Amino acid sequence: MLKRTGLLLIAGLLSISSRAQLACGTDDKYQQLKAAHPEIGALEQKLEAEIRDKVSKLDLRKFAKTTGANDTTYYDVPIVIHLVHDYGTEYVSDDAIFDAVSNWSEVFLASNPDTASVIAPFKPYIGNARIRLRLATKDPNGNPTKGITRRRSYLSANAGDQAKLDGWPNNSYINIWFVNTFSGSHSGAAAYAYYPSSGQWMPYYDGIIGLTTYLNYDKAIPHEIGHVLNLQHTWGNTNAPNVACGDDQVADTPPTKGHLTTGCTAASIYDVTCATGYVVNTPNGIIDYPDTTNAQNVMDYTYCQKMFTHGQVDRMHASLNSSVAGRNNLFNPANLVSTGALEARPDLLPIPEFSVEKAAFSTERSYFLTAGNAAKFVFRNRSWNDTITNVDWTFSNGADISSISSMGTINNQFSQPGWVTVTMTATGNNSGTATLTDDRAVYVADPN
């Protein structure tokens, strides 16, 4: 990560534009889309009107320093992770995904341990969104799932919207894709998402797409889920922090320019720029909010992000109660049943899977060698969907290693020309075994 940060800084310095390379590509995509499709602006206005209506019914003075006002609902939201990979470093384990989802979920319950380091002026404003992210246990066809799909595709590199393969209905699940790298038009972004107004317009692209390196990096993904639920950056909906004082339509996040990816520096977290003397007049009186910017807000870019505010929670709840992009169906009881969102993660059979490389050419993924060639094929176990306790392999064509038990990597070569059949049987920790037979795994050419 340090290395990556260094590269980003260099890229920023060399860039002709003075704009820094930033963490989130959401607003660049949003502005492009809105320019091309004015209908998105109308949807946005509908949602803003709904939010104004909701907020007008609250007494903001009560709301300012207590959790939840009148709304004590818990929102269970089904999610699905789509790993679009090419067997590179982006091919992360199921457990890494479960661990990340667990950390994201804490942020929406204000139970992330680092709320302890929220600075004093904002402690009373930490908002519990009462949103429980639930990995789906049923796919759109009702089949059991752990809420993860894997798809091999070259689109994992230089990715963008076109890499959003295998999407599930956006009014039933929040789709979250992960890829290896973004294309140049998203350079510098860790991830981006679509606001509900855009998601309504393009349901097939609705959701989040991020780099696997940011799967569990600070609050990168909770930030994007914030956008999915209509939160703006704390300085407004631009991709340009640290430029001009701005506002995010939320009362208890003081005006700010926002911050670059500074980490937890005192200069950022005690920054008072734009916030000095900030008060809000309401029909119920004046509310005096902190005179410090909320640089520890999940919707800033600091990577010192710890909290949502009560006002942001209310805005997220408004989007969950809106029909725009079908967000109001996500936590609908019938949807929670059909997605299995409230059920325990099932213990499913392993899915046997392997990848192949050609040893003589490092990580080149090729399926052709000559019989008797000193170079070897590298077969890597990629089985998933369960805790794997054993993998048995067999190889045809006069293989050096014709059968072996290994959960790792096997280097193998073949004396007989033709298509090689590989079988692999993966054993799950208590779910049984599953076998894959690939009768065209690699091709061995006749040397004569």
Ligand SMILES: [Zn+2]
């Ligand atoms: Zn963002």
